[in-house]
Amino acid sequence: MQRILLFVFLTLGISSGIIAQESPKRGSNLLSDTISRYLDDVVITGNRIQIPFSEYSRNIxxxxxxxxxNLPVQSLAQILNYVPSVDVRQRGAMGIQGDLSIRGSTFDETLVLINGIKMSDPQTGHHLLNFPLNINNVHKVEVLKGxxxxxxxxxxxxxxxxVITKVPEKRYVEINGFGGIGQSDSQDSDTTFYDYGVNIGFSMPGNTYGQYLSLSHTASNGYRYNxxxxxxxxxxxxxxxxxxxxFNFQFGYTDRKFGANGFYSGNNEYEEVKTSLVSMDYEKVAGDLFIKPRIYWxxxxxxxxxxRENPQWFNNVHLTNVYGGExxxxxxxxxxxxxVGxxxxxxSLDGLENEQHPDAPNSLLNDDSRYNLGLFLEHRFTFKKFSITPGIYINQHSDFGFKAFPGIDMGYQLNNxxxxxxxxxxxxxxxTFFDLYYASTTTKTFGDPNLKPSEAWMYEVGLKAFDKGILGEVNYFIQNAENTIDWVxxxxxxxxxxxxxxxxxxxKWGIETSFSIDFQQxxxxxxILKKISASYVYINSDLQDSQFKSRYALSHxxxxFIFGIHHKIAKNIYNSLKFRHxxxxLFDDDSILEGNTNLDNYEVLDMRIYWEKANKMVYLEATNLTxxxxxxxxQVLMPGRWFRVGVKFRFEY
Known part of the structure; x- marks a missing residue:
């Protein structure tokens, strides 16, 4: 409470000298009249206050x-691999299942949204990356760190x-397809491992009513057993x-079936996941007022x-439902x-009986439900080269009571x-419900129904540089957490x-540096050289309760280090190369390290060479060339070298 009162006092003190100044109206450039000459400003898609990228006082x-x-990717998880401070920890290929971490967080400490709709699952953060869309549907991805x-x-x-999508402005039918073969780490030398995928998109814009529909199918026989x-x-x-x-409406559905070798506790595991998303909102501008109500499920x-071969041994079936309104x-x-928001x-979480194997042992989680009410308040002041945005989120949770979470962003334009x-x-x-209720005597793993929410104060300072086609940034961040949820x-x-x-x-504390040059701008x-980029991130953590072995909190x-280069080879032929170190x-289970070295310290080189002309693309893609x-x-060893060929065609009408 003392920190919250101090925050309010500080905000009032700083803002008192600003509020007498007249602020520009919606759509005007608040701080960077000179910068706008160099940067085609992208507006950050916030739920309330929309701020141009160059004016945002955060690391985004x-x-x-x-x-x-242009990237050598086929999934959203692969796209996020190239974002500084983001760690996508995949179990298997193509983002079929994976965890997401930002700045050393655990997989339950990040939030994913699709057009502002929260995709978090109350059962477990392992379902966070179950995107019900294809990368061809994506207009842009915004990553907020901190x-x-x-x-x-x-x-x-x-x-x-x-993840931002939108109805395209042109009417077209788009067909994308790929096929590939890969290297296995197993002894199955007689098996040819492959994958393939196809996506069909229909864009139907109009003056008053526009639609977009996408269907995709991806499959593989894997790269090792199961x-x-x-x-x-x-x-x-x-x-x-x-x-x-x-009015905006969206519907998404993903159906995933996969062998889960080493995903959790064994080599013969299997999982099927079906995720659905439905939302509708209405947005209106009336003079100086913008309003946007929405509902979702x-x-x-x-x-x-x-x-997998003996489903009667053990079978877990869980159904979660999330209903929301804003x-x-x-x-x-x-x-x-x-x-204001x-x-x-x-x-809710419900354990279901498997109709095919009703006698199999099932759910280890208790059926439960909970609700959350929240109030958002924020205000953006600007005065010449200075901006300040204080705000607070006030929360009432059915299980954890009343809490308040203040924050403040400040920025100063040093020069052009x-x-x-x-x-x-x-x-x-x-x-999550998994944290609270999981109980297995077989794996000797137990949740705790008395867990408290994790809380933290986070601090960040940084410097941004903008010029024509040039973006650079360096920042330093600190996290002081209490009641951190972990498995030990x-x-x-x-x-x-x-x-x-x-x-x-x-x-935790860390630094992030990034730099890019767009030579086309x-x-x-x-x-000939289209774009070059590089970034480096260092994160250090300190765990006070050192007598326990942490499963997630320190395994971050x-x-x-990420380096990328995009260049022209010949007329209409280009190469996009990405390198990661x-x-x-690894602290989860060291048994996989036996006989192997540097499984947690590695380099990966990915590349795409493509020919592109007039809504057509043909490409050769290679991942993990190293x-x-x-x-x-x-316990999941990732795929070795993999080669794909693909085509993209768009027919406008």
Whole structure:
């Protein structure tokens, strides 16, 4: 409470000298009249206050549609691999299942959104990357690093990823397909491992009513024993102009079936996951007022088999439902821009009986439900080269009571090219139902129904540089956490392998540097070297309760270096190359390290060579050209070298 009062006092003191100044109206350039000459400013898609990228006093990475089209990727998880401070820990290929970490967080401490709709699952963060769409549907990806509770609310603990789609402006039919073969790390020398995928998209824009529909299918026989998968996605989006505003509707569905060798506790595991998303909102601008109410539902059905060939041994089937409603608005005045938001969210978990094997042991989780109410308040002041955005998220949770999470962003434009910024925020995440109720005497793994939410104060200072086609940034960040939720092993208790606990104190600090040059902006479309980028991240952590062996809190990204180059080879022929070096200590289970070295310290080189002309592309793609043997999480060795050929055609009409 003392910190919150201090925060309010500081905000009032700083803002008192600003509020007398007249602020520009919506759509005007608040700080960077000179910068706008150099940077085609992208507006960050916030729920309330919309801020141009160059004016944001936070560390944000934007991956554009053009970037995605050129990358050697086939999934959203692979796209995020190239974002500084983001750690995608995949179990298997093509993002079929994986965890997401930002700045050393655990997989339950990040938030993923699709067009502002929260995709978090109350059962477990392992379902966070179950995207019901294909990369060809994505317009851009915004990655916010650092505390996100003030902006997004619950579970945006260490950051948030917002995937933005939209109804295209042109009418077309798009067909994309690929096929590939790969290298196995197993002894199955007589087996040819392959994957393939196809996506069909229909764009139907209109003056008052526009639609977009996408269907995709991806499959593989794996790259080692029991790593095969099949994934089907359907995504539909529409917009209707009327009643002085615009209605937006989206529906997404993904059906995933995959062998789960080493995913959790054995080599014969199998899982089927079906995730659905439905949302509708209405947005309207009335003078200086912008309002956007929305409703949504997210459902997830998870069917887990401990032994694929003997499903009667053990079978978990869980169904989660999330219902939510929000009203967000912003108002421009002489005092600045004010943002207000209200949210209500209901979550439930039900253990289901498998109709095919009703006698099999099933759910280890208790059926449960909970609700969350939240109020967002924020205001953006600007005065010449200085900006300040204080805000607070006030939360009432059915299980954890009342809490408040303040934050403040500040920025100062030093000159035409440089901006210095800083921010402070309190953030949190609530325990999942898995954290609370999981109990298995077989694996000696137990949750704790008395867990408290994880909370942290986070601090950041940074410097940004903008010029024509040039972006550079360096920042330093600190996290002071309490009640951090983790799974630990106590050597003094041999009857329990992993126990969910609240750590009293976990501290992290780190630095991030990034730099990119877009030569097409600086020189022109004829530039042979199109783009070059590089980034380095270092994260250090300190766990006070050192007598326990941590499963997740310390097993995070420690060093990350990413380098990319995109250049022209000949007329209409280009090459996009990405190199990554990562060091991530493995603490989950060291048995996989026997006979192997450097599985947690490795380099990966990916490349795409393509021919492109007039809505047509043919490409050759290679991933893990270095042939590195590495693990991202658990007991899952990742694929070796993989080669794909693909085509993209767009027929406009």
């Amino acid at each position: 990475t934007i991956v554009t549609k053009e970037d995605i089209d 505390p996100g509770a003030r902006i997004f609310g619950q579970n945006a603990y260490a950051g948030a990823v917002n 790593t095969d998968y099949e994934m089907n996605n359907l995504f539909y989006q529409s917009e209707l102009k009327g009643m002085g505003g615009k 997210r459902g997830n059905k998870d069917n887990y088999l401990f032994h 009203v967000n608005l912003s108002y421009d005045s002489k005092l600045g821009v004010t943002g 209200l949210e209500s969210r209901y979550e 090219l440089l901006k210095v910024y800083g921010n402070v925020g309190k953030t949190y995440r609530v325990p 092993n106590d050597p003094a208790n041999p009857d329990v392998k992993w126990q969910a606990v609240n750590f009293s104190n976990v501290n 600086r020189i022109g479309k004829g530039a 990204l420690k060093h990350q 990562l060091f991530r200590p 042939g590195s043997k590495y693990v991202e999480v658990g």
